[in-house]
Amino acid sequence: MSLTSIMNIATSGLQTAQAQLRVTSDNIANVHTPGYVRKTVDQTAAVTQGYGAGVDIARVRLATDRFLQAAGMSANADAARETVRYELYDQIQTRFGDPSGDGGFFADIDKLFASYATLGESPTSSAARQDTIYKTQALFNEAAGIATQIQAARQEADGRLQNAVETINPLLEQIAKLNKTIAAGTVINQDVTGAQNAQQTLIDQLSKYMDVKVEARANGGVTLRTGTGTTLVGEGNATLSYKAAGTVDATTAFSDIMITEPNGTRWPLLDGVSSGEIRGLVELRDIDAPAAAARLGELTAKMADELNRAHNANSAVPAPTSLTGRNTGQSLTNALTGFTGKTTITTVNSAGVIQGSAEIVFSGATMTVNGVAADPTTFLATVNAQLGGTATVGFFNGQLRIEGQAGNGIAIADDATTPSSKGGRGFSHWFGLNDLVSTKTPTFYETGLSLTSQHGFDAGESLTFRIGSESGARLRDVTVAVPAGTGTMGELLSALNDPVAGVGRFGAFSLNASGALSFKAYDASATTMSVVKDGTTQDPSGVSMSQLFGLGGTGATRAGAYSVRSDIQQDPAKLALAQLNLSAAAGTPALSKNDGRGGLLLADAGKKNVNFASAGGNSGGTKTLSSYAADFAGDIGGKASAAKTRSETATALSQEADSRRASAEGVNMDEELVNMTTFQQAYNASARLIQASKDMYDTLIGMLK
Template identity: 60%
Template sequence: MSLNSILNIANSGLQTAQQQLRVVSDNVSNVNTPGYIRKIAEQNSLTTQGVGSGVEVASIRLATDRFLQAASLNAGAEAARQGVRYELYDRIQSLFGDPGGDSGFFSQIDGIFSSFAASAEGPTSGARRQDTIFKTQAVFDEATRISRQIQAVREDADGRVQTAVEKVNGLLQQIETLNTEIARATVVNGDATGSQTQQARLVDELSSLLDVQVSQRSVGGVSIRTGAGIQLAGNGAATLEYQRASTVNAESSFGDIYVIEKGGTQRALADGLQSGEIKGLLELRDKEAPATAERLGELVTRVADELNRAHNANAAVPAPTTLTGRNVGQALDTALTGFTGKTTIAVVNPTTGALTTRADIVFSGATLTINGTASTPANFLTDLNTALGGAATATFTNGSLKITAAGANGVAIADDPTTPSNKAGRGFSHYFGLNDLVSTDRPALFDAGLTTTSQHGFTPGETVTLRIAGETGSRIRDVEVAVPAGTGTVRELITALNDMTTGVGRYGSFALDASGEMKFTPIGDPAPKLSVVGDTTTQVPSGVSVTELFGIGGGVRASRADGFKVRTDIQQSPSKLALAQLNLSAAAGTAALSAGDGRGALLLANAGQVASKFSSAGNSPGGSLSVSRYASELSGEIGGTAAALKTRQASAQALATEADARQSSHEGVNLDEELVLMTTYQQAFNASARLIQAAQDMYDTLVGMVR
């Protein structure tokens, strides 16, 4: 071996040791730098014609482990998902207050019925009446506040989705830029570890927003795909597109988040999205929050309905001159068809409380009698006014029935105690809302007793647009259904909705239940979800839409919660609170109404314990149970959901911490190991230097011998 070969070997060893020491120096200086990944200099031996000719640093790489990295990314994404779900749902839970405290929403509902019980002991007490009205209104005010705040939480989630989308786009651009830099350094065998470390940090940040799959490119850098295989980076940065809703309420329709791949292919991000902050925000916005809002809307509706049931069975003293019903969303003859039993409309003297005129109505399906004279739903108004003989007048306008007594007399309605009037579980006065205690600014009851032969009242050609979405919330199809031409029956409308081509028949079916409520039954597992995107229909004469009349979609059902209030005239005059009951058996000339009668107050006090028909809402299948029981179950569900989300958040965070710790243990800097390496490379450097010195000594000796 020549002296030149020896010097070259020693020089390569010297340079290699210097590079190794620089790598160790970088590692030690960044021992406390968050996210820093330890560098490793790969050293190879050099050979020339089978003979060793020194060493070299082939490459400098990061001490990464793709399995540990994948575990950390997945765990971090799930922690972000569960963290944002719990954070926002905890805000929703706090809106209801302490369920065990006196000021909580559910305690206030119990307080309504307690206040009516107190009024029964002193029905003439103005103070007790005022207190009862105040507590009742307070519950509906609180329901309005909670309902709107739930939508505010959804709006916050929607805004954060938009922010997250913009952040993802920025991260993808940076990652793709670093891909170019890393590839350029790889080609010339340069040190790309700085760019790789920065890129790893960006990938970590990206994974907290959505779950990603990361693979190394052969040319350097990374390729990133979603769980569904949509490419985000590695061959050009993809772009996420999302247009947030201009306003967020219970009936808002949210658009999809689309991924525009480098080649221009557009795909829905929600498909295959399993974790990350965006996933958590979408779940809260589209699942947990709407489910709670629907349950709240159903509860408040039944509280109002049961109070109205009792109040319609009562009468104020003195009886009011006018009884004005709510908009029933139907023509009068359609609304009257299907009633059974007996009811009485009475005109009462305001001073003595004696009955002056009465109209006894006996219903029997599609026929009826008034004071023994046969009538029909189509002729009801004319025949009723004839029977009242001018003592009172009944009218029907824009879906509302109104009865007004002549002069200063009052009007009271009572059902026969043996065979009360009934349609869809409601008496005549209750069905039309003639003496409601609680009013609403929109249709709230969807179990209206309609049948497939009932007239729907909508104009042919008007349309309602329904959206079918998958389990993740991504849109499958928007279907525009037109009101069909024909005889105008509900059966024809249902047939149009269920059409396999122009309707939603491929995804489920609509049908009326026994109480006339229209329900959608989805097909498939997982079952698709249905919502309403647009509705141009207007019913004659009520002015309501198909969506409002039948309660199609969860949005219209959830929106009911913020529309209730105690009737304005009762708030202004507590004496109009109906706490008495009309005595239909009172002898002529004797009082049929008495100011000291508190039976009606007891009926109102017991309204919370009466079994009511609850519709399915949120995660509840509904069924027959009392308002108080339903409120208790809802309280437990909200608390249970919050507790479950908290547990998931804690578990996910613990897993993420453990995964990060294991990754850090492998990728992080260990000072003891670096000290050993530093000593090793220092010795290698010294050995190479001594080899050079030995070669020089040999050279000097040879020169001396020549001389």
């Protein structure tokens, strides 16, 4: 071996040791840098014509463990998903109050019914009346406040989705730029570990927002894809787009988060995202919060309905001089059709003595009034005639109104043996003539309509449904027009279920015996339906189709729709606690101020079995208000607890994955100090070889002199 070869070999050793020391110093300097992956130098023996020629640096690379990297990113995505989901759901649960404590919404329900029981024992107490009215209004205010908080949580989630998109786009752009830097350096065997470390940090940040799949590229850099293979970064970067809805309520239809791939193809993003903060925000906004809102709406509506049921069976003393019903959303003909049983409208003077009465006996689409035959077209005239001028009955814009004449009050009572009934509600209750709790739109959806009933919507009016996938992505928006024809519910149902122009490809609407319209998806686990736009107006009520039937998120809006009737709030004496005595002898009062039976009836409203509709994942069924409230409280508390557990578990797994990854990829100071000493010694040894070669050269040159 020549002295030149020895010199070259020693020089290669010197350069390699210097490179190793440079990498070691970089590792030591970044020992506390979060996410830093240590560098290693791959060195190989140099061979020239079969002879050893020293050492070469094959490459400088990161000590990346692809398995731990993938596990860590997956765990981080899950932790971000569950944490944000719990964080926002906890805001909702907190607003309900402690379900096991004496305060909060659910405890206040029981307190209200107890207050009515106390009032029933002392109906003449003005203070007790005022206190009970206050508690009733406070409870519905509380429900409205909770409903507002639920929508506020949805709005926050929606806003954070837009923020996430605005954060992700620069990350994708920077990752794509680093791909070019890494690829260019890799071609000439340049050290690109600095760019790779920076890129991995960006990928780690991205993985908190969405789950990503990382593939190493042959020429350096990475390809990033979603779970379904949509390209995030490849030859360029994808771009996400989303605009938050702004003000959010229970009926808000959100737009899709769209992704435009580097090749220009545009897709809904959510189909490929199963974890990360984006998935957690969407699940809270579109699943968890709407479920709570729907159950709250159902509970509040049934609570109002049962209080109104009891209140309509009672009368204030003195009786009110006028009664104005709710907006039924129907024509008088439709409203009267379907009643059975018997009810009596009476007029009483200031002393409670009956002045006139109209006993109405229903039979399908016809009825008799004090024995005089009538039908929906002659109903008003017949009742007015039988009341003999003591009161006037009218129907305007979907509302029944009874006006007492000459100072007479109005009191209504159902027959004790065969009470009037339509969809389980008596005459006064169904029309809302003496409601305790009022609202402007229909809040129970058992309309009483049949397939032959007139729906009241004009042909050509339309509403748009959104059919969504399980992931939350939009499958299709379907606009259905009210069909021309005779205007029956059967025709409307056929139009809604049309497989081409309607929703028939995804599910079917049906009308039950009570006149409730509902949609059932063919695959309930994978298809959702919401209302994007409703341009229908029913004549004569003025309500839309979604309001009349509670379509989409309309049912959830009921939680904030109620208030105690304004005249009762202003005058507690108008709270109806007495019951009309139809058997009172002529000339004697049929109403008494000392009668508190109505208060006890209101108190018992919480104990009566009620038919609850399915809402928020709950199948409904027959339960008491108190039982449903208790179940709901347990559901809210249980979901909050489960969300907290999932968040804590996912966070712990993320921390464990990060710890293992850091152990495998991070800088070990002791190891690096050993390396430093080793490479220092190698450097010194190579330097001594060079010195020895020099000395030998000097000796040879000296011999030639």
